[in-house]
Amino acid sequence: MDTRANYHQALQGLQTKLLKMGSDVEIQIRDAVEALRLLDEPMARATVARDDEIDEQMLRIEETCFSLIALQQPMAGDLRTIGMAMKIAIDLERIGDHAVDIAKIAIRLNGEKLVKPLIDIPLMASIAQTMLRDSLLAYTEGNVNRAASLADKDDEVDKIYSTVVQHLTELMGTDISTNRQLTHLLMVAHYLERVADHTTNIGEGVIYMVAGKRKDLNV
Template identity: 70%
Template sequence: MDTRPKYHQALNELQQQLLVMGELVERQIQSAVDSLKNLDEQKARDTVEKDDQIDDLMSRIEERCLRLIALQQPMASDLRIIGMTLKIAIDLERIADHAVDIAKVTIRMSGENLVKPLIDIPRMADLAMGMLRESLLSFTEKDVNRAASLAEKDDEVDKLYSTVLMDVTALMGTDLAANRQLTHLIMVANHLERVADHTTNIGEGVIFLVTGKRKDLNV
């Protein structure tokens, strides 16, 4: 019996499962940043709890990748796609971890008032989430140009990160409680900067998958 149609269906389902994981991770980032903007401890705790869903999905994708390799003996081109799918899933899981870390900052700041309105941090989050969507589209469409465009967006995130550092540092003084919160905000900005870096990792992988050449998008 010809099992190749079933194999290609399984390969497509694997990539769809990855997109589902990407959507969940994006929601986690949004939820974590919203919890911080509103100092909503319950939303933050919900974000932390939902991380188990992403970890479970990561395990299922990993298992599916290994099963396809073991049972279907994919050709080199498909093997690269399976390997890339697994690599992206790992990056997505790490992005989700950053969302959890942001939510934990909200929990630590429970009962406080924000020292300053959050402006640039939500902008960083919006850019990072847009990069995440673009990186996954570049993979599903095997679009090198879309993947390469992530470098410019990463520069925007880096500039906002520098702005946050300067603004927050300028506010630090002798108030220890305020300084503690401002330090937390720097940590949040750092987590979002790392989210953007993970999306450029995905873009670099796509470029290598399509062209066989390595390109550093995070310079």
């Protein structure tokens, strides 16, 4: 196999690593929110424990990117693709951190009863997971339209976030333990809103990678 074929194989391997990391991070979000919804401490602790593997995946992707740049001296188009892979890995690692933050809140609330069943927070998580999948597909396909469509889903998440903040704030009163739980749930909603923002960051990077233009999807 010649050097160029090896290079293209390495690029494909890089995309495979990104998709695997993205899938694992998506599972982290799903399990963290489910652990919170059910107040399932073992599930929450398992989610926290998997964070080290997410961090390792980010480092392996960065090493692959640096190796490709150093050994292959890619042209401008491929260089943007490789640089974007590093940026995506960082965003995925941060999304994973937010999943851990949510799981830790589920652990803190262990033994309590939720003030109200969680409906909007799981919905935010579901939309954020779809956004994550779409952002990675946009990268692997080089699909500007798919990347741009993330803006509409981000707007959905923002609207639900505003509703959650309003409803939870209205439930606050004089009971300290209730207010503490509500504050934790407000933080969870904030973390999910940030997850959506990270996926739009990926979409913006894809648009720049393909079209060479900067577009703000998070407005």
